[in-house]
Amino acid sequence: MRLPSATRRIPLLLALLLVLSLALAACSRGDKSPQSRPPSATQSSANAAAPVDAVKIVVEEPGLYRVTAADLAAAGFDLATQEMAQLALTAGGAPVAFSMAGSGDEQAITFYGEPRDSRYGSQNIYWLNKAQSEAQPAAVAAADASPSDAAPVTTFRASQHLEASKNYLSQVTDTDDHWLWESLFAPAVYTVTFDLPGYAGGDADMVISLWGNSEDRSNPDHSARLRLNGETIGESAWDGKGWKTLTETVPAANLLPVGNELGIELPGDTEAVVDMVYLNQVDVAYDRQLATTADEQLAFSLPGATDLVVSGSAGEDALVWDVTDPLMPVALTGAVADSGGLRLRTTVGDAPRMVVLAEPDALLSPDAVLPATGADLRDNPEGADYIAVAYPDFIPALQPLVEHRRSQGLRVTVASIDDVYDTFSYGVPDPAAIRDYMRYARDNWTGPAPRFLLLVGDATYDYRGFLDGSTPNFVPTYLLSTHFVGETASDNWFVSLDDEDDLPDMAVGRIPAQTAQQVEDVVAKTLAYEADTTAGEWDGRALFVADNEQEGFQTIADNLAADAVPASYQIDKVYLGSSDNPTSQIVKALDEGVGLVTYVGHGSMNVWGKDKMFQISDSNALDNNRLPFLVTMTCLVGYFHHPTATSMGEELLLNPKGGIVAGLMPTSESLATDQTELATNVYAHMFGDAGTVGEAIMLGKRDLNLDRNLMQDIIETFTLLGDPALVLQKPG
Template sequence: MFHTQQTVGKFIMVPGLALLTCLYMASPAHAKKDKPAPEAWSDWSSLGAGFLARRREPEKMDRPVSERRLATTQARAISKKSRSAKGKKWRQWRQWRGNAASSADQLWLYTTEEGLHSVTIAELALHSGASEARLRKKATKGQLSLTNAGSAVSWYFDPATDVIRFPATVYETFYTDTNAYHFTMDHSAAAPMPSSRLRRGKPVRTGADTAFIDTLHFEEEPDFSFSTGPVAAEPDADYWFWDYLYGGYKDQISVPLSIPYPAAQGTARISITLRGWTNLEYGDEHEVYARLNGTDIGSSIVWDGFDSAELVAEFDQGLLDPSGDNTLTLHNSYAAGTHPGQFLDAVDIRYSRMPVSDDDTLWLHNVKAGTQRVGGFSSENITVIEAPAGRSVLRRDILVEPDGLGGWSASFETRAGVDYLVVGDEGDYLASVAADTPSSLAKKSNSADYLVIAPREFSGTANALASYREARFGRVSIAWLDDIYDEFSDGREDPAAITSFMTRVQKQWRTPPSVVTLLGKGSLDMKDRMGYGDNFIPIAMVSTPWAIAVSDDRLLDNDTRQGFAVGRLPITSDEEGLAYLQKLMSYESGNIDAERYHALLVADNADSGGNFAANSEQMAEHLFATAGFDQISTLYHPLDKVRNSLIQSATWQTGYVSYDGHGSSGQVGDGTENFIKASDAALLQNTTYPVFAALTCAAGDDSMPGARSLAAALVLNPTGGAIASLAPTGLSLDQDAQQLAYAFVDSAFAGMNTVGDAVRDAKVQTTGAIGEFMPRIYSVVGEPAVFAR
């Protein structure tokens, strides 16, 4: 059903998921003309109130996360995850920026864990091209620099194992869990870790097992547990949740909390982050209370609507299980006849912990002054680092002895308020290494008429596209995504780095570009929780009345009134990008035949959302009168057999195809009509490639992990489909979409502008006349500098 606001699409609140229907209607990506895999559906599950539901799922959802990446999705060139160094089997990781033998005085070291990290001299030599002897000499003399977000990081060289070690801190945002350390072969920020002097007798006695205050963060993000609706007013919010409550149908949830080695006494503090996913009642709708190991803790928290809330409680540590295994239970309370819903996002615990290591490593925070003992280590080879997050000192004055429990302990003098990192033989990690290719994106002297933004995985497509567009644009530049991260977010992955880069480009480059092309699919799953590995160019979101939606204009800080034409090729492999480029070159080099002056207008049946056939009739008159079309065909549901026609290649032998009506990311028409699906679009064999205008909901939304939108399937079909598409990434208002479409066809066909310029013109011309969010969710799928004729 359509909303009274004339929304082209459907919005549902699925209990516990509250997801847009468009997120479940996408089809898996297919790069070639292979027959698509059969559509997969989840099992039926209860939504409460007597309703059942299932969702369409991408391929391989029945497999482990590590096995889900599709064959058509190119693997990322490097793993940035920390790896355990157990057994000291130093691994060589593939690099992704330049050749291993190239000369690079600068490297990036990536970590994902808190603790001591190692990198071998051999691996540094492999990625830098420097000799091991040179690196070893510099390390011995302390003439190497390591920085994190511009601040010097302490390190030390262990000649016995030929490794450099450094303490790393956790860096985690909604977009990444990877921290980045910049390594240079100079002493500009050198901070070699000094060693403490050995005091006679070392500590005179075994230290006390003094507890310290530790903080733990718990957050699970299961498959499909994202919801873009409740955060509609917060485009930068965390939209991936752990679990949910639903009044009357799911009144409690339990989650395990591993809280190791709690002290017997003390007061602990828990903070539980929640968000409402219903807004159905007047006044405060939500009430949630918590129990830990069966005992009530704190008071309930009450709030309303889609806001986030934090339940905070202090409790006696006697409630914590000495084994470390604890259960948190959340319960909701509600008035009879109401059904409020709440998401659980995360849990944080602050408690007094005994000094016993986990996995041969322990970071003690803000300790007391005295002689401290830390036990639980696997061998007598124990390293102690004072102030690991600051001006570190490698402590030599430690007493190592059996801890009386089958392991080993270290005792050492401590200073009040200082952190200490204590690591055993198997407690450090291996950092991932990549060469830092020099870049100068921030220079004011830069100029570009046409700009490509791409990951280096797609260097073949990026270089070929840049070379091809040089014939029309004098200055074509490529901004590699990792260089943007290096210069604008300290090597960390963050969509805001692209935004900052483009702000600088527009304000400070000598000549800013008039066209920007993004190469790579973006995904809601930026951390690759689900394992599809298809977030190549990240996304930014904007608010709409119903949910947040993808907006490349926001990502690129593009004010269309003074900005540039933008398009995205949501490719998942270099092969796929090169195939599209061949299609583009064929399209632009061929003769403009009569079919380019033909159009096909497709419309859904009229309902409360709009009279779609009447809209199309008016558009047909406009195209005849102003855009030079000499033949216009129509397909109107239910009078015509729309699906039978739309899946035929001959139907697409035309210059312009427009669809007006219901739709979702992977199809147009509702779930029973299926006028054309992404899997159908991938099989088309037409030889004239039209421009496709999707005046519907979400047909250009490629953010679903492991899936492809209808618009992308049409555009990336290498031997059929469309050459480019104007399509929305979220729910769309029909009458507003009509105004955008009129302005678009006037600019593209009557004005003879490129598709990208026509979309930009349409957004400028409709400013103030349509919903503020509408221009931001409509974008070009395809290369934006292509002409419609």
């Protein structure tokens, strides 16, 4: 919890360390291939695929792809019985031109594929359908590329992009890519080694992107020097926290075809107490020879109507495609092979032409070909009150809760996250697909509109799996910018369905499980809670826990206990300073049974209070069979999206022996005054007109005073961990 700035100041260095400890994951990415989550059991069992009318072709690098009839047959798609006019290839809903040739198992389609440029993943999905869809078949057009008598060019301007995603920084601005390469504390040197494939001589242009991550009263805060192969090529000094771009032209004498060493040095020659800089990326533009090898594709850009000659192994059987429009490439014909190489002429056009050349053996194979067997989630004539979006392998464990909610009269729909992607984001992972699903259900299904959204599966800010040991992204969250910690998780975003405001239109909750057993545990706790016949003996007790009074936390707790909770509750209090061992008092109260727990004070991912009144290890050890609902007026306790650590809020919910039945907790930092208003509103609805805890939270957010500058962060980042349709046990 943060107090208003008038009553609280944090020294610069302490603030820097706090941000580093909470928001920065400094693990190195291994050599594994990035993936957002493991394949589900349904994705992994395609050995004997049933016949299908569509397949998903997965690609992760740019180039010309060949997919054979045998590849497609393994996924259940029979290419041999199809004419080209009966097929349609699409990506992102747009038609993609392709060619088809051959016979038998070697019959194949060829197309130009590109990866996604997205923080949510690099894999792209190309859909091959039997053409009964809106997309119409598109054959690759041809254009004459016969060479003229003009002198041909033999080089092109190539670009070498150097980047590694090793460090996550939530507070970088002006980008949705929060992954940086290397952190440097002055004095320091970091060396980047790189080659220049096909280097043809001449100068190179280098662009180095840096992020200054510290600031001081002195000016400048930062100083950097660039050395290439032992020679200084540039230096710069700048002030403040933010992006810095260094641009240098490097003479040919300083460049090597292989083994260039770029040193980024922070000499530490400023007056700043701390000079911390992140290297983000390096781009090198240089002249490259137009030359090929038998097993590699060559991609190059040249002006329109340019004669060129490609040396190396390329012959007249090479595929040469103009991919300036990557969805509608054009096959270039008429190239002539002679002793000097393959001669051709780019097509006429005002813009530079992007061309890919590949010999037959260099055509790429897709990363995977998967049967498209998912459900179309738009088709739901019954409508729904309650929608669960789950990782596929977790759906069986969820079924007892589904049946329980149906027995209460709710119309329940359970959707695999894969089907959500297939229906609303063309098969590629994207959190927006969940929101679009909710909007579609509200606007098109039989009414009344859905009331509840339950997300079943853990999430992470490491969408692409850069970090070793990163939590898989079972069901993603949405990351948005906040005032104090930069970007953080917002499940509220999924149910904020009107563009004119960010208020929730549905109740949303999450079971942040990483295994089916964890889903079973939470479901069992939820069902046992609602069926508890001892309710009335213990659920009429409310426990208020508060941090130090010097910052007003105990007064806030007193006011809430007196004004927001019905008089029928017995109020118990554990305040810092009132006991030599507040932890044991909290555990004792939970063991005896309380219906409601409220914490007010400082917090982080794994602790309540600066004096550690209650820690994550305490939550793991709980063995209470009477489960309270938890409201935390603090910071970061619900930070469920950390890729390598578990928050206290998650541990309390996932504890199979006890803990809590559900809880309202933040994924960010915010002000005590704003948190108090939310808690007051939630209690008013929880003990008033709301039938469920999720609806009490939704209505409590909708009642907030939006004229307060930072109230938006409260709406977006206070998250329900647990079932939004949970009915609170109340005294009497």
